[in-house]
Amino acid sequence: MHGDGKAVSVVGAGTNLAKLLQVQRAAHAADPFPTAEQRIDRLRRLLAALESHEQRIVEALNADFGYRSPHQTWFAEVVTTAKPLRLAIAQLRRWMRPERRSTGLPFNLLGARAEVHYQPLGVVGVISPWNVPVNLAVAPLAGVLAAGNRVMMKPSEATPATAELLQQMIASAFDPAELTVATGGVEVGREFSALPFDHLLYTGGEAVAKHIMRAASDHLTPLTLELGGKSPTLIGEGADLQLAARRIAFGKVFNAGQVCLAPDYVLVPNARKRELVDALIEAFKGMLPEASGSRDFVAAINARHADRLRGYVLEARASGAEVIELEWTGRSSAPGAIMVPLTLLVEPSPMLAVMREEIFGPLLPIVGYDRFEDALAMINAKDRPLALYYFGDDRAQIQQVLTRTVSGGVTLNDVIMHYTMDDLPFGGVGASGMGAYHGRDGFRRFSHARAVYTQSRFDIGGMLRPPYGPRFERIARVLQKHG
Template sequence: MRTVDELLAAQKSALRENGALNYRQRQALLRALAQMLRQHGTALSEAIARDFGRRHLRETEIYEIYPLQAEIAYVLGHLRNWVRPRAVHTRWPFLPARSLIIPQPVGVVGIIGAWNYPLLLTLLPLISAIAAGNRAILKGPRLAPQAMTLLAQTLRDVTSEDTIALVQGSPDVDHAFPGLPFDHLIFSGATRTGRVIARAAARNLVPVTLSMSGKSPAIIQRDYPLAAAARSIMAGKLVNAGQTCIAPDYCLVATDQCDAFIARAQSATLSLYPHWADNPDYTSIPNGRLWERLDGLLQDARGKGALLWQPSPAPAWPDGAQRPFPPTLLWNVRPGMKILEEETFGPILVILTYDDIQEALDYVRDHPAPLALYYFDRDQRRALRHCKGIAAGGLTINDTIFHVAQPGIPFGGIGLSGIGQYRGIYGFQRLSHYQGVFRQNRLSACEWVRPPYGRWTQLLIAWLSRWG
């Protein structure tokens, strides 16, 4: 088995000898990837379920397999248009020369996947890399070892490691990978880790795309039906047990509607996940460390005066391979509680209140830009107007999380929630170098501006300054 350094050297050597992937090679590779997902999707879903302890196969199919298949279909339908050279304006004094922009692959792309959606967040950027004609090395997340072992095997059936390679995460690989001289590096994960990745990549001046989530808010306008808002918010919060980078982290509801919203959110939770502890639809937490972290956030908040509701309390310690954490509503939350200072990344919804909608908008603006923003309002024009001045990676109005299901919408954060975007044409553009080309004609006016400079040159410059 080759090391990461050897794989990178092999891919760069293949790039020098064979060139970048041409249009037909990209098509064939994307189709082979789609076939791999059709053929091995169930086995990959089963492996992910084992890594988590419990995760329904349908959940993986809906939120990982299908989005990847849809992305491939979208890219294949548009790729011919994306790869074409584009003629751009040439200033008339230079005619009949022509100016073009030609998209070129950047080279070898490094991709660091995330454990919460190990297939989606590893293969989605890979689709963008292939579309742009690049080779890629993927680093699988350590918390999904069974899924990544199977994915590595299936990828070897798709193409050689000189084109796409996957390495398993380990302490040594995790430390070395971001410091390698890739031509672009894509990372999905926590902001704290993203800072480390960016510093390591900067030593080789490697450009990065970082998707780092943050605390995504849901704002509910006073006149919006609370039951509908509660069901959408709880569905987005509890899918994958809240271990979703764009899950609603907290919601802002009018003060005099707080009790009513809590009641609606309780009903929605019980409807979505009855008997959560042994419900096969409800995903587990992958390990005890992550489970203890969530419990620690709750204990800190309760100790400082927060109130909470759970359908039934969690056991003192999760026993066995399955570690479900109870769906939790948390309110009466105040500054100084840890849960307001860090991303929850679990099935805990914080409920905050506002007296005036401007207070809610200002609260979101005064905090770091999130990866996603959710706004519930009967008046969608007003919703767009209110959200216009809020920095966020993406926006869904009157629902949650489904903006990322649209391949025509870019995925990525802003500020502390990320750098850059991918998916669809935005991923193609992110992982391409747009080379400007000036193609001179045999008839050229450029001789007039070359030495020796004389009176005619002076007159020409004066004329061009006025009319050119």
């Protein structure tokens, strides 16, 4: 069912996507500026659909992963997805208000007015990944729908049960002319990314992002790319290592590190390296005690992904790095679950694949440094990451982290948490992405900021039109000095 109570069909792989885009474009043309009430209604319908499918979401993700902690799924896919929707509902009317801007002298003295009006873009495409497939498909819609757009979504084919559920969930609440989901494999993904959307949001890997940029260039489709990278965790000399270990360990336990924001490697003073390793082992044991096995852990998404991670470990061990495998975290009673154990890699060579490629799994390299400047240099030698984490209370070091490194976001004395702050922009920089959304920034990202200037009844323009003379020169000098 959808908003007016009529049954609707779902959109499968055989659907003509171009024709569906035409339907949404026509609907937008007929109603190009939805009211606040219409937008809030859409957001509420989406929130209701999410929460009414809570148990089915847990079951679908468990089927797709082979095993996924029900509590992790509920928190990652439902709790953290509902939050931005509720924020948008509460703040939408304020976000929609035109913003007054300065006109400058002499225009401000004569009654001219300058404003920014936020206008819907039209039809926005959303391509979402497999790792947190409900959250990363639905949470961005808080900004997309708040901005008054219509949406076509393409979830990952790597989580087919979840993709099918998303399709049914959206069809239960929306007419396809408002919001719809297209499922299918790589060919559908290619067709989808080549459509002339008014904006396209892609969340995923860098390699696929390059193909999407090429396809989007044919129509000059504006893009928001949320990618990933090797997000570093930097331990300051005076950091509380027990606290740091618990919080870093959570970043690897959560979805078994299959998160674009997971801490990818840790830089720690050499003098405290062994202390940190021991603290991390204890932290992992505290979260995943041997008695309960991997009940609160998550399987690798598929065999190919698991084999890649195991290859990193084999290469590190062969190179002489210390490998500490928490073997009980690699066991599961769930049939078909492909478990990769939590593994610490101590002092892996910078030339190893695990130190050059995004890990996206439960492996954590630990690298020592002698001087803080050396640690910053190591971070800056790599591509700009999606996130950077610092543990410590040294104000001078914090200032260096914030001014001498570049990353999409920063969390101090924790990991990942800046993503959960719905009123902070979330996005990458450089190889980790372009564009940011969440909260007001999401509303603006998926809107056109339209400049609106209202001229004074006084004929200001007449002072600037030829024939030119001394009066014109005096006015121009005022504009030059005062703007």
